[in-house]
Amino acid sequence: MASEKVSTKIGMAPGSLVYVGEEGAADICVSIIQYSRDRYTETTDADLEACRQAISEDSVTWINITGVHDPDLIGRLGQMFDLHPLVLEDMLNTEGRPKLDDYDTYLFAILKMIDYDPGQNRLDHEQVSLVVRPGLVISLQEKPGDVFDPVRERIRKGKGRIRKLGADYLAYALMDMIVDQYFLAMEQIGEQIEDLQDEVIEDPGEEIVQTIHQSRSRIIFLKKAVWPVREIIHNLLRDDTDLISDDVRVYLRDVYDHAIHVSDTVESHRDILSGVLDIYLTTVSNRMNEVMKVLTVIATIFIPLTFIAGVYGMNFDYMPELSRPWAYPALWAVFLGIFAGLLVWFKRRKWL
Amino acid sequence: MASEKVSTKIGMAPGSLVYVGEEGAADICVSIIQYSRDRYTETTDADLEACRQAISEDSVTWINITGVHDPDLIGRLGQMFDLHPLVLEDMLNTEGRPKLDDYDTYLFAILKMIDYDPGQNRLDHEQVSLVVRPGLVISLQEKPGDVFDPVRERIRKGKGRIRKLGADYLAYALMDMIVDQYFLAMEQIGEQIEDLQDEVIEDPGEEIVQTIHQSRSRIIFLKKAVWPVREIIHNLLRDDTDLISDDVRVYLRDVYDHAIHVSDTVESHRDILSGVLDIYLTTVSNRMNEVMKVLTVIATIFIPLTFIAGVYGMNFDYMPELSRPWAYPALWAVFLGIFAGLLVWFKRRKWL
Amino acid sequence: MASEKVSTKIGMAPGSLVYVGEEGAADICVSIIQYSRDRYTETTDADLEACRQAISEDSVTWINITGVHDPDLIGRLGQMFDLHPLVLEDMLNTEGRPKLDDYDTYLFAILKMIDYDPGQNRLDHEQVSLVVRPGLVISLQEKPGDVFDPVRERIRKGKGRIRKLGADYLAYALMDMIVDQYFLAMEQIGEQIEDLQDEVIEDPGEEIVQTIHQSRSRIIFLKKAVWPVREIIHNLLRDDTDLISDDVRVYLRDVYDHAIHVSDTVESHRDILSGVLDIYLTTVSNRMNEVMKVLTVIATIFIPLTFIAGVYGMNFDYMPELSRPWAYPALWAVFLGIFAGLLVWFKRRKWL
Amino acid sequence: MASEKVSTKIGMAPGSLVYVGEEGAADICVSIIQYSRDRYTETTDADLEACRQAISEDSVTWINITGVHDPDLIGRLGQMFDLHPLVLEDMLNTEGRPKLDDYDTYLFAILKMIDYDPGQNRLDHEQVSLVVRPGLVISLQEKPGDVFDPVRERIRKGKGRIRKLGADYLAYALMDMIVDQYFLAMEQIGEQIEDLQDEVIEDPGEEIVQTIHQSRSRIIFLKKAVWPVREIIHNLLRDDTDLISDDVRVYLRDVYDHAIHVSDTVESHRDILSGVLDIYLTTVSNRMNEVMKVLTVIATIFIPLTFIAGVYGMNFDYMPELSRPWAYPALWAVFLGIFAGLLVWFKRRKWL
Amino acid sequence: MASEKVSTKIGMAPGSLVYVGEEGAADICVSIIQYSRDRYTETTDADLEACRQAISEDSVTWINITGVHDPDLIGRLGQMFDLHPLVLEDMLNTEGRPKLDDYDTYLFAILKMIDYDPGQNRLDHEQVSLVVRPGLVISLQEKPGDVFDPVRERIRKGKGRIRKLGADYLAYALMDMIVDQYFLAMEQIGEQIEDLQDEVIEDPGEEIVQTIHQSRSRIIFLKKAVWPVREIIHNLLRDDTDLISDDVRVYLRDVYDHAIHVSDTVESHRDILSGVLDIYLTTVSNRMNEVMKVLTVIATIFIPLTFIAGVYGMNFDYMPELSRPWAYPALWAVFLGIFAGLLVWFKRRKWL
Numbered sequence A, B, C, D, E: 001m002a003s004e005k006v007s008t009k010i011g012m013a014p015g016s017l018v019y020v021g022e023e024g025a026a027d028i029c030v031s032i033i034q035y036s037r038d039r040y041t042e043t044t045d046a047d048l049e050a051c052r053q054a055i056s057e058d059s060v061t062w063i064n065i066t067g068v069h070d071p072d073l074i075g076r077l078g079q080m081f082d083l084h085p086l087v088l089e090d091m092l093n094t095e096g097r098p099k100l101d102d103y104d105t106y107l108f109a110i111l112k113m114i115d116y117d118p119g120q121n122r123l124d125h126e127q128v129s130l131v132v133r134p135g136l137v138i139s140l141q142e143k144p145g146d147v148f149d150p151v152r153e154r155i156r157k158g159k160g161r162i163r164k165l166g167a168d169y170l171a172y173a174l175m176d177m178i179v180d181q182y183f184l185a186m187e188q189i190g191e192q193i194e195d196l197q198d199e200v201i202e203d204p205g206e207e208i209v210q211t212i213h214q215s216r217s218r219i220i221f222l223k224k225a226v227w228p229v230r231e232i233i234h235n236l237l238r239d240d241t242d243l244i245s246d247d248v249r250v251y252l253r254d255v256y257d258h259a260i261h262v263s264d265t266v267e268s269h270r271d272i273l274s275g276v277l278d279i280y281l282t283t284v285s286n287r288m289n290e291v292m293k294v295l296t297v298i299a300t301i302f303i304p305l306t307f308i309a310g311v312y313g314m315n316f317d318y319m320p321e322l323s324r325p326w327a328y329p330a331l332w333a334v335f336l337g338i339f340a341g342l343l344v345w346f347k348r349r350k351w352l
């Protein structure tokens, strides 16, 4: 995948608008949803000019932009809504860390939206930026497709509290969707770990280490995505910003609980995973022990016997035993005696 | 086990009442216990309407609901007692993380109740939600059977302080029962670990790794259940909520001590467990060493001897040694000399 | 050892007086020491009634009770001195965690007293509960024998500051004795670790892993005993309780230093121990390598030679080499050549 | 590399001006850039006297000194700008830890500038000291070449905000450049780790451990460089120094985000690296298992067969089997039977 | 080394003056240095009485006592300067933990002075106690020889600020010397680790594990010595004691930086060390793999061939192959074919 890296930005002035992310992204698409308690309009494929006109004092406007690879568009957006250059820069950098900045008249948040496809066992992600102002939420995402459809549906149908509350509630609803999606990924990892636990006890193959590694990497990724969310909401709950109403703070506490839950579970998944690896490594050691025991038993029994047979295969002229008629059967008795004696010894050592 | 997962809720409005937990749960059963210093009534199989009527100003009412898989019932409960939609949502989600939320007029707590059966070595758990209001405690649990019978008994018999104190004391008593049960599980894990320590020193088998893993998983589970309880009570002790009286705070401090004790012990159990695994792994290594030494001693002694025997089994026409009468006995002397020499060498290397 | 477990208490009302600890404990024995600057009386085998009468305003009374398995006695003690039911419950539970509770008119502390016997290498412990009130210290211990004799001696002889200061100083002196004893155990562990370090480098046997495990378990135990002491004294130093005078706070700071010192040393002992285990495991690996090399050298040299000897032991009618007179000496040259060549190769690979 | 070590300074008076760092450093070179909103001058190879004259009230002066091995020069610099002796000492010690000291009239910061050359896979670093005063930034670096050219370019071209803002913004811009460079190193490490993950799964060679070690060492270095930067900026953001304006604080928050991002990523890289090592070690174990199985299969099959052949190679006069015409074919049947039987047994054990 | 242990003190009254440390310590030696801006006197082998007289209001007096094994002397020192009994006790206990106690009219500090001898690779240490009062510093050390000579020299020559500032600056200068010495030890450890990194990659011998263990133990020791110093100075910087002037606080900040630097570096050294151990263990595993492969290749090739040779060495009367003239050469073809085939197979498996 060709991609623009963060390092390409090194040396640019702060606030320089340069896209950082995968290239060849899809067309940019702007959609506007506007609603109040009793009105609701939706515009897809809007242009930015439409955005400015859309805003009105008695309704909530949600501008959703898919595709952030056009610095021009982001620049115009910034001018239109008077956003700080650093905000614009962060919008264009899809490799950012989740965070929340309070710019007094608006809040700016970065989150990682997971797109987990259980069918294909693929864990994709994209960055979502949110600008929250009284009456306005702007969301930016990298690629078409998101986890916000249920929110859109609730707005359309007027279900729940969403049409009755402000932009802060809408922002909460979007964050909630994103964090809920982490549960899906976490559950899948949990199931993978349970399968691993079963498999490692029955008959683990070599590929198990790679599955453990995949689970571990996903856990590390999830942790990196969800950990800052705790911080973000913790700050929002403590903070004295007027941009979040007390009603919505109760809801944010709920997202906070979920974020803590995910990161706790992620931590205990990790602990269990390392236990699974321990079992596997012990299994490998024990198998090696098995193999070595078989070899040692066979070799310890037959090598001395072979030596004795070799002795009586020697061609010395003077070997008195060779001419005794009872010698051959007697030797077989010796062979069997050694064989049985060693078997008993191995039994005692619990090698058999 | 068929079960409704958290992920099935993704996309729903916050406060959507959807059951998350094991399916096929038993019938829902509502019971009411009401008491004051000198009165006491108990109703089993009550309906919700009875609940509303039960509440009176000069007594404590404890509504216990077994089975939380009916969103309807929970919804009516919410309306009846004016609970926040997020509280109702959490009641229906049996996969929540233990926590405490202060809703000013009532407290809402989630706890994990352990049901440890030492006979069958089974560690089951279910979620308990508590709503605490002046004069009222509502407890919700997933399945029939709980650890609260001693509390019921104390209420019935008027034993202890319970009939003289308020709903906050009742809530404390329930939490205390739940935390006390953690001790039982912890003691059992402790004994399992002591058995493991004995076994690993005597003659550990391969299955020991799985027992270690089981103990470890239980420790991780217990830790996840008990850790948030510390937080919850810490907050209650610090907090300025009027819902908890100072008398009861002293008792909460006791539960706090127990929660800390459990989590400390869990931590040290874990340390010791990892030491047990170390011993086992070293034992496996040392055993392999033993096996290899036996193989090496046998092979090192007999392989050269077999070679010599092979030499004198060759059929060359001209092999002067073969015709010497002393050659065969001399060769046996050589055999025995090599044998003894190697034995001495192995003794010196401490392989024998 | 038959013992009453914590779990037997599950379900009892808080403050229920039930003994938790080893059964078959010795007789209960109450002793009273009373002193002021110029007076001193000592009563052994006192009864509780004597305690009540003993207390006077211008002297310090120290009631020491050995044996806490009698709930009745503890119950009467509680009534006599107006102690909270939870305090009495904790006194009877010998499995408690070290802690300090401030009940405004008195302090209640739980500590773990170590009884280390260097001769028998036995690390025993018992629980000590302390109640501290102006002019009164009550100490409870599980078994006869304690580390307080030096304090008794100082009181008797009027040595040091003890006769000039109050009950808070006496309580400090007892805590100091307990923490000093931790040093003894810690020093012993330190010496065990030094021995282990020497042994692991010279010629470690298999039993070393068990010694490492024993040291580790003791470290874990010491840590669990001493860590809460830090907390306890930290709280006492910060706290605004009037029960501790400023003079005594300076002395508590000294105990605090010691507690920190013990827990720091315990931490570094632990680090070094895990290094010792690393060395041992590497030694085991290296030894296995040695064994394998010996086997491989012998087998690699003699197996091909034995094959060649086997070839000329075959009984084909047409094997021209067999009839050449130089063939047998030539073959010995080949044998020696292969032998020498392989020796050189092994030398080069540093296997010899 | 000859170098002056920190230890050579032991025993000197604080503030003693002694160079600590690599010897044979290049010539010292002083350059001055001075600018205001509409003016801009640049002097290379300036002398210190020029510096003093350069400073004017209505412009920002940036004095950059390359090469800090001349205590004399640093001493004169100190006198000229009234710097604390400890500042001068730190300037000469290139082994310092990143930090920020507030000397009321000026700020003094130490940072580590990374010079990563992706072509040669070389990670070099040098120390940068910054003195920030109203209207003046002094930067000192060890060697020619730095990451500040983009800042110089922006000043020259008047791009961005730099010409409009003060010395604090210039200091921010330099810190931003330094932290941006950490991303480059971090990305490279990230790619190295991804390569390692691919390689370890396909066919890892022994050299992989060294690559893992190199990545790990770089991660440790990066962490040591970036961690204190978090602290530094955190302090600047909290602090009440007047030397940083509120406008610039917003920008510092951006550098802060980046520093956190780098240290988070460094942490997760580290986790993944240790997972890669786990896979590699398991692969080594599994390979050994493979080798041992081949040996055991071959030896277990042929050692008994060889013994039987040896038996019938013995020269006893009386061995009745030898004269039966069907004996030889019958023995081949036995050989093949044993061979096949063992093959089946190995198949069942999954060794083949 | 005979030594008095901490445990010998158990049971003594707090403030009991008993020496804890190595026995057979050298003679006690008291020296006094007194100076002001323009005066300077030095007395070696002074007695305590001289100390009392030495003190004057307009000069700084530094009393240095070498040898702390005489409780009497320490007792008289305590009386002379009115020191708390606990201070005297700590002075006599050379096994104390670094700490700082504020006794309002004086400060008391304990530090660990390292005496690193790079020539002999020996890391020795002794305890230094400091009492700091306006116009007076008392330093106590265990053995002759210290790291303070440069300070003495600066006082004698009047170099630096030392003659112009008070006792607090002198105390700082002594602490600075002690912390500077940690750098020397740390640098040496750093070099040892770099050597280890080189060695482990080239051709590591078994003794490397012991060198790693030595480095690790030193790191643990350094950490224990330096960590509390951070705390001590942090407290001094925050504290509102009048005993430290603001001028000196700036200097203490410098020591603080150094203490942090040492403990950071110690931490990263430790990380790298554990990486070196990982490489070594992998090397051991890979070597074992090499050895096993050689054995397996040789055995797998020759064991079947030897079997075939054994077959044709059998003495059956009826073995038709034996009489065919082409049989022997044909068998050699079979031998070579098997040999070549196995070589190819081993090549494919990358064992050769």
Ligand SMILES: [Mg+2]
Pocket: A009, A011, A012, A013, A014, A015, D176, D180
């Ligand atoms: Mg930038």
Ligand SMILES: [Mg+2]
Pocket: A099, A100, A101, D253, D257
């Ligand atoms: Mg921020």
Ligand SMILES: [Mg+2]
Pocket: A021, A022, A094, A095, A125, A126, A127
């Ligand atoms: Mg991306």
Ligand SMILES: [Mg+2]
Pocket: A066, A126, A141, A142, A143, A144, A145, A146
């Ligand atoms: Mg999208």
Ligand SMILES: [Mg+2]
Pocket: A176, A177, A179, A180, A254, A255, A258
């Ligand atoms: Mg949610």
Ligand SMILES: [Mg+2]
Pocket: A176, A180, B009, B011, B012, B013, B014, B015
């Ligand atoms: Mg939801």
Ligand SMILES: [Mg+2]
Pocket: A254, A257, B086, B089, B090
């Ligand atoms: Mg919720």
Ligand SMILES: [Mg+2]
Pocket: B021, B022, B094, B095, B125, B126, B127
């Ligand atoms: Mg459940």
Ligand SMILES: [Mg+2]
Pocket: A253, A257, B099, B100, B101
């Ligand atoms: Mg909460």
Ligand SMILES: [Mg+2]
Pocket: B100, B101, B102
């Ligand atoms: Mg809350």
Ligand SMILES: [Mg+2]
Pocket: B066, B126, B141, B142, B143, B144, B145, B146
């Ligand atoms: Mg239930």
Ligand SMILES: [Mg+2]
Pocket: B176, B177, B179, B180, B254, B255, B258
């Ligand atoms: Mg309890």
Ligand SMILES: [Mg+2]
Pocket: B254, B257, C086, C089, C090
């Ligand atoms: Mg209690």
Ligand SMILES: [Mg+2]
Pocket: B176, B180, C009, C011, C012, C013, C014, C015
């Ligand atoms: Mg209880």
Ligand SMILES: [Mg+2]
Pocket: C021, C022, C094, C095, C125, C126, C127
């Ligand atoms: Mg006990």
Ligand SMILES: [Mg+2]
Pocket: B253, C099, C100, C101
């Ligand atoms: Mg408490």
